[in-house]
Amino acid sequence: MRTLLALSLAVLVLVAGCSRGKYSSNLKHPDHVLVYPMPNNPTKLDPATVEDGDTLEVLTQVFEGLVEYNEQNELVGNLAESWDVSDDGLTYTFHLKKGVKFHSGREMTAEDVKFSWDRAATPSILSPTAEGYMADIVGFDECWHGQAQGLSGVKVVDPYTIQVQIKEPKAYWPMYLQYACYFVVDKDVVGMEPIESAERMVGTGPFTVKEVRADQQVVLERFNDYHKGAPKLERIIRLIVQDPNTRRSLYENGEVDWVQLERQDKQYVDQHPEFKNQLHIIDRPAIWYLGFSVKMLEPFKDARVRKAFAMAIDKDRIINEGFDGINQRADGIIPPGIPGHDPNFKGIPYDPAQAKRLLAEAGYPDPSKFPTVPLYYRADRADPRIVAQHVQQDLQKNLGINVELRPMEWKALLDKRNKGELEFFHLRWHADYLDPQNFLSFMLHTNARENTLGYSNPEFDRLCDMADRMPLSRNEERFKLYREAERIAVVEDAIWIPIYFQRDLELLRPEVTGIRRSLMGPLPHTQTDVVRSK
Structure with a gap:
């Protein structure tokens, strides 16, 4: 799963006005208001086009799908109360919950579901995710290429029933429906243009959008007519704060309730005992990896070169020196917690001598003849920078x-x-649903939308x-096949170099209660509350 951000003047004033180095339960914010930072502006305001985790966390408070994961990591109904599957596995019939209201006050019906899915599959919306998540639906190709209006495989049976036909049986297919491109929007408000303003962000979620102010904040307000009951929080304020040290300082000075730390901040927390009981270490179904494009740089077409890179990078040094041993070394692709994860997977070992031999076999006995390699990574986070610097050092020293x-x-x-223009890069893939297919077929199959590397292996x-x-x-049987595919991608082809499985460090104030989580991350804040005045 994926800033132009300048720190807002408001936040700078906020920090400057606080004493440093000591936690105080600051009462500048009233009860029932949750304040926490995000590291970048929302990249998109439209569930049909969003693809990064930071923005998704905002949009899941506003929009919803037919299904969702619960705290036990089970796929359960949300806007759909239940669903049936035909014996041949090709037809799904969803029975919608009655009385669900949009933020506009209008009741949601099956027509809104079909409209929302048709809209996401329409070329003018420019969804970067629809092709990956919706292509199994009958009629998607025609809609996506502008040859038809709407998905022929999605039919409204009655106001509370919708039927979907898929091209071939895929038992994991309902898991797709909790992804954002399947979220339901109010057709009367949103229309067929991309959502680019807060006023058009009208869904069925527990919060409405009050304000989206670039480089400053996103403000959400309680939706009292929410179909599961009004949330306890009256408001959520997400401050846009690019610098991780500033985010931590805001927490230290009592100005935010919750903050995600960079992994290397663990030493800081250890040195400040007042934070000890507020630190949470959380496993995420996410892998940070190095990826190669076999289209952009000629040497990367040779698997021996890619293997040489993998053997020359010391993952243990990265994790221990860069992240204080917090993250879990990744040898394979499928993270712990995902069904099919193999804790005994044997990847490519750290072996600089063999790396040099492979590079020479590939035609580069003289490394000075090897082209300079650009390594792309996210600028607004310290963690990718640390990995990139270690990789730069290892490849220079060892090769x-x-x-x-x-x-x-x-x-x-x-x-x-998305354009396939990264020769060599360090990125994260976070599960969109809890199945190994999301990490293998979805990412690296020759025909996968997410495979922008040019990678192709028939086996x-x-x-x-x-x-x-x-x-x-x-x-x-499925997992055995996926594990063999994982071995091919990592060991034989080395198209990805797995670095680590993600663990998040968070500081959370004791005044915050009711946060619900699944393995996927925090769930919508329907039960969260903040009471500071006790």
Whole structure:
């Protein structure tokens, strides 16, 4: 799963007005108002076009899908109360919850669901995710290429029933529906243009959008007619704060309630005992990796070069020196917690001597003849910078290869990645749903929308295709196929170099209660509350 951000003057004044170095339960914000920072402006305001985790966390407070993950990591109904599947696995019938209201006050019906899905699949919306998540629906190709209006495989049966036909059985397909491109929007307000203003962000979620002010803040307000009952919070304020040290300082000085730390901040917390009981370490279904484009740089077409890079990078040094041992070393692609994760997976070992031999075999016995390699990464986060610097050092020391660091603003980096214009890069993939298919077929199959690398291996594709078509009742067989595909991608082809599985460090004030989580991350703040006046 994926700033131009200048720190707002308001936040600078806020920090300047606070004493430093000591936590205080600051009462500048009233009860029932949750304040926490985000590291960048929302990249998009439209659920059909969003693709990064920071923005998704905002939009999931505003928009909803037919299904969702609960705190037990089970896929359950949300806007749909239930669904049925035909015996052949090709037709899904969803029974919608009655009485669900949009923020506009109008009741949601099956017509809104169809409109929202048709809209996401329409070329003019420019969704970067619809092709990956909606292509299994009958009629998607015609709609996506402008040859039809709407998805022929999605039919409104009655105001509270919608039926979907998919092209071939894929038992994990309902998991797609909790992704943002399937979120339901108010057709009467949103229309067929991309959402670019707060006024058109009208969904069914627990909060409405009060304000989106670039480089300053996003403000959400309680939706009293929410179909699961009004949230306890009256307001959520997300401050746009690019600098991680400033985010931490805001927490230290009592100005925000919750903050995500960079991994290297653990030493800081250890030195400040007043924060000890407020620190939470949370496993996420996410992998940070190095990726190669076989289209952009000629040497990367040779798997021996990619393997040499993998053998020359000391992951343990990165994790221990860069992140105080917090993150878990990744040898494979599938993270812990995802069904099918293999804790005994054997990846490519750290072996600088063998790396040099492979590079010479590939035609580069003299590393000075190897072109300078650009390494792209996200500029607004310290963690990617730390990895990039270590990789630069290792490749220079162990292979004599020059790496040029190219930090980029987050939205620009995403755009460049989607166009397949990154020769060598460090990015994260966070699960969009809890299945190994999301990390293998979805990312690296020859025909996958997310595969912008030019990578293609017929055996990898064959294994994934077989696993993708199996029912969940045959998961052990599915997982065996996915694990073999994972081995091909990592060990034989080295198209990704897994670095670490993500663990988040968070500081959370004791005044904040009711935060719900699944493995995917925080769930919408329907039960969250903040009471500072006790």
